[in-house]
Amino acid sequence: MFSYFYRKDTKIEMIDWNPILLSLKLALLTVIILLVISIPLAFWLSHKKSKLKSIIEAIISLPLVLPPTVLGFYLLITFSPNSNIGSFFSEYLGINLAFSFTGLVIGSVIYSLPFMLQPILTGFNSLPKSLSEASYLLGKSKRTTLLKVLLPNSKQSVITGIVLAFAHTIGEFGVVLMIGGNIPNETKVVSIAIYDEVESLNYANAHLYSGVLLAITFIILLLVYLRKNTNSNLL
């Protein structure tokens, strides 16, 4: 088996760094967009008790349970120029969503939303209700209360959300394959590149890509846990 992985005739080519950079770019953009969406959404959900809240929570959590290919399939249909949304984007904004980096970002945002939203929502819900009420009674708006009181006291939850969403986006495969395909410098992210290299029996390159991915994710998680444990020791 060992020789199978390292066949003498396997040619180690110069590794193409673009898939790794593309993955990092996709994950970074996704995390930034998700932060902007998730913080106000979590704040709104933490204040709501209606049935609408349950429906929205259920929809947002769908990617947690759905196979990525199912989500990718529906997104592909939605993004295709034959659909209303796809044709709107291509006609009015000049953006093709299917098999493009923009489409990949939108897909990643939808796919990773619960991973960012849930920790932040849990963080907000775990704070005593009286904290935000005290802020309102001091004449502060909901926006000020969110930015000055709730967010600073939910730092750990926000960091958890960022890390989970980043790692989840870096590691996504099914959705990317369905809506992005394998276009170099456009949609060929590192997970696709690994699959591609394995398919071409370039195990050495697959090893390199996998090793880099493993190192990046391990370092991120290590930093988070180091920070978390240092903070808890201080308390």
Added chain:
Amino acid sequence: MLTFNLNKTHTNSAFELDVTFDLNKGDFLSIYGESGAGKTTILRLIAGLDAMHNGHLKNNDTIWFDSSKQINLKPQLRKVGFVFQDNSLFPNMTVLENLEFALKKGQSKSIVFELISSFGIEDLVNRNITSLSGGQQQKVALARAIVQKPSILLLDEPLSAIDDENRHMLQDLLLKIHHQYELTTILVSHNVSEIFKLSNKVLKIKAGKIEKSGTPKEIFTSNTNSNQITLIGTVLDLEYINEVYTILIQSNNGIVKQVVSKVEFSQYKIGELIEISLSGFQTSIQKVKIE
């Protein structure tokens, strides 16, 4: 003057809250009653934190709530001072930052330094909230509630989790600031001696309705003879030494030892609330009747 007629039907409880009362400027009202009687709800309705179904609420000439006119002022605009049972100080800020956060736009910081000095918290200003004791936290919470110089101060059992020594100190502080800042204060409390010490009016609430209202003496003592001095306290111990029966009572003024007859001795239990009356040279004790 605060006028209120509060009406709310609790979805999870069997009773309907219906309370009507007037308060004059400078009044110190205590709300007393069993747990779940609706005491905290009254404070939350006045502050605008809970939704009311019917009624009206007016502070001087400003209508805060009127169901018939569909007026419901946001909590931000009512400008009441509110101290929660759990103090609700912001853990991400120091003591000074908590107080400065309470400033209105454009309000001078001088009030913060004035409060720091009158509350005697100069040593705490740069401390984190989590490093303060319960008593210190409530002191800061009280100071924060006063920063905007509210006309109404609402206190939801702020001293219930504080040890005796600090409680007495905070009660004194409460009285001082109530007069100093000419506040109208509403306190929810279970502590009869605290109510006696602080308030001039009491509302006794039962299942969402006013059962009794009046001065603390009218509410808690059976004898209103003005020639009497009355002390409310809790039985700490019952002792029988050298043929003498005594009861150790804790009141606001400290611990008092009272000699009683054998019959009286057998009537009281440790922890019971009693009233000691002094009329001329005669002292008598009796149970505080709280239905």
